Amino acid sequence: MNVISMFPPPGTTIDGWSVVREIGNGGFAVVYLVEKHGRRCALKLARHRDSSGDDKQTHARTLRELSALLLLDHPNIVKHRGYGYSEQGNVYLALEYVEGWTLAEWAERKHPTVQEVLQVFDKISAALSYMHGRGVLHRDLKLSNVLIRKSDGEPVIIDFSCASYSLAEELTDWGLPPGTDRFRAPEQFAWLREHKAEQRAKYAFRVADEIFAVGAMLYELLTDPRPTEVQARVTLNSTVMKPPPARALNVRVPEALNDLVDCILSRDPAKRPVDSEALRRELGELLAYSSAEFLRPVHPPSEQRKPEAPGPVRPAVEVPNSPDALERGPVRTGMGLLAGVATLISLVVAGGFLLTRGEPTEPGAPTVAGAPSPQSPPYSAPRTSSAPAMSPPSPPPVLLTGQVTAAPKEGSTVKTTPSPEVPPQGRQLRGRTKAAVAADCATMTLVAALAAGCPSAQIRPEAFTCPAGAEESMREDLRWKVNQSFNLTLNARHGPEDVVWFTAGADVVGVVPKGVLSVQNAFAPPGTHFYGKAYYLSDRMGRSEGPALVIRYDRVKLPGQDERPVCFVVEAPSEGYSDGRVKAFNSGGGYVVDRWP
Incomplete structure (x- = not known):
């Protein structure tokens, strides 16, 4: 009941x-x-x-x-x-x-320096070390589950509803423990694929999973000036390749910190800090240095001001348009995803990103680093061998137009210490065998697949199980039933009457508009947001005939409620297809499913 x-x-x-x-x-x-x-x-x-x-x-x-x-x-x-x-x-x-801000809110409102962020994560790591020493695992670490107390600025870890401890009874019938998919370690998804046919198999959550979640939180704060906004973001836990290095998206990230984050987010848990105490010591070593790059805000405060009116949802994949744009962080102009794809490929070539067909090695992403600083701490994270770094040529200054002017951020007392910027340099990456790359292409985003040389088949979705906890969430919380249908605007960035180009493989945010049938309001009322990924089918599948746009929405957020995992599929007739994009009407009906078709 x-x-x-x-x-x-x-x-x-x-x-x-x-x-x-x-x-x-x-x-x-x-x-x-x-x-x-x-x-x-x-x-x-x-x-x-x-x-x-x-x-x-x-x-x-x-x-x-x-x-x-x-x-x-x-x-x-x-x-x-x-x-x-x-x-x-x-x-x-x-x-x-605890009266305070979530970690994401604090980052936006206080404009913390790199050193202040490290101080917070040093205390989080110390708390985790204490917690793990008593046999307790939180299992749902994320930005909203850490509060920064307003009175003294201390971080406080909250919400132990997913926590477990030594000898605790297991309450989850499904394979993966409860938690938030974005902050899960990649080995959880690899395990899920290997054991998807074993109904009683359960993943053994470890300290290495907790450490990865800390790295994902740190990565979010270092690369995203507005982490509270609902938007599509770079995948952090792909089993195929790492996300772009933090310094590639924000040149203000010191090289030593970039290397540590890269180490924490390793696809191989054995290459992460061995436990939370080791992580605390790594952070403490970085805190011992006070060079100028550690004493300035992680993001320019102007980048963190809220626009006066709600803006459109950002592009699915955010990459710098040019090396000089790295200082401004991820691109937020309306240049379109294809421009971002072309830019990423050009940066990949300029940075020496090379795929070989030799023996398989651990998948990864190019490491971006600046010139060595005389005050950089001697951190030595594992690195792959590389050819001599290639620096991209410095382009002329670029004038961005169409930016929104907003009121200054209130309550900020942080002063920026200027220091010269160091352009990032690319390093070579050893690739995977052709067979291994082909086998994993379906799990990659379109941009990552293009960079890795995947065939165009990755735009077709593969049958797979629903996200962790989706069945329970739909049945118990949302009261959804399989084959129940809802109408929505497929891409919230455009109007419901528009014909929209969808990029195959890219993230999509849909919304239930006003004026939907009243029978739907009890289950998915106006303002409900759906989060998923677009695909293109050139043949018949499911309820569609002929070429079709397929969107798999795997998360939903009802007004005033938290996000929940779901399985919801929309299939719409294709109005055209070109260069990895499919055109379709932006309004359509979808269906609740218990397994991806």
Whole structure:
């Protein structure tokens, strides 16, 4: 039974706690700001009672979260304040109320320096070292699960609803543990492919997975000036190749930090720091240096100002248009994905990115590094052998037009310390065998596939299982049924009546527009966002006849709620196809599925 309708409005009480307002809403529980005897807490109320036949076992998960927190007492980990039961019988967990920003909000509002970011991650790593030493794994580390307290600037790790500890009962029936796909280590997806036919097989989550999540968080803050925005981003956990080096997307990232992040995000878990304490020591070594590049904001504050009016969703793949644009970070102009593809390929050639047909080696991405600095710390991350670096020629200054002027960011006290920029240099990359590349092409984005020399067949989707937790999420949280249909605008950047070119292999954000049928409102109301990837089919598949655009949406966000994994497919007749792009009407109906067709 879904008891969300039973949750009390502000002003009512839960076991003596007076509800002030709702402050969080997830798949397992709803979180309220509450008061009792003048003391404020965050009260986490399980979505179901113990006896309500809940497949997600939200009651048991809340009690397991309590058990995990009882093992911990650290200044950078949220503290428990007790537990009890609501009048309806739902278990609740009272937690320390942390008034602060999420890590993403903090990065945008405070314009932290590289050193300040490292200080935060040093404390996060110390908290993880303490946590792991007591046998607790968080399993859902991400930017929204770390708060920066406003009063003292301390980071606090929150939301242990996915956590586990030594000898804890396993509550997940599906192969992968609960968590957020973007921050999963690539070996989880490799394991899933190998064991997809084994219904009872379960992935053994390890410290190496947790360390990868820390690296993914750090990468996001270093490469994205506005990490709170809903947008398509570079894939971090492809099993085929690494994301572009952080310094390739933001030249302000010091070379030594770039190398450390590259090490943490290695496809091979054995090449990451061996544990969270080793990671803390790596970060501490970088903190010992105070050269100018460590003392300036990670991103120019002007890049982090919010536009006065909501802008369009950014392109699916963000790459610099030219070497001089690296200082400005990822491109956000409306030049289109094809221009980005051409630019990436030109940068790949200029940087010496070479694929060979020799013996297979670990897949990776070119490492970008600047000229050595006399004050750079002696970090020695594993690197592949390389040919002499080739520096791209310096182009003339480029004047960007059509930029939005916004009001200055309030509350910023960070001063920028200017220092000369060092142009990045490319390094050679050893490739994979032709057979290995062909086998993995289907898992790559279009840009990555083009750079790797993949055949055009990668634009056709392969049959595969739905994302982790999608079946439970659709059945329990969303109340969706297989073959249920919804209407939506396929690409939120364009109007519902437009004919739009979709880039095969690129990410797509769809939205439910106003005026949809009322019967749909209970399941996918206006404002619901769908996140997925576009494909092109030159033959019949499923419900489509002839050439078709196929969009697989694997995440959904209802208004006022958290993202949830889903399996939702749209097939639309093709109006044309050219150079990796397919044209189709921007409105269409899709279907809920339990497996990708």
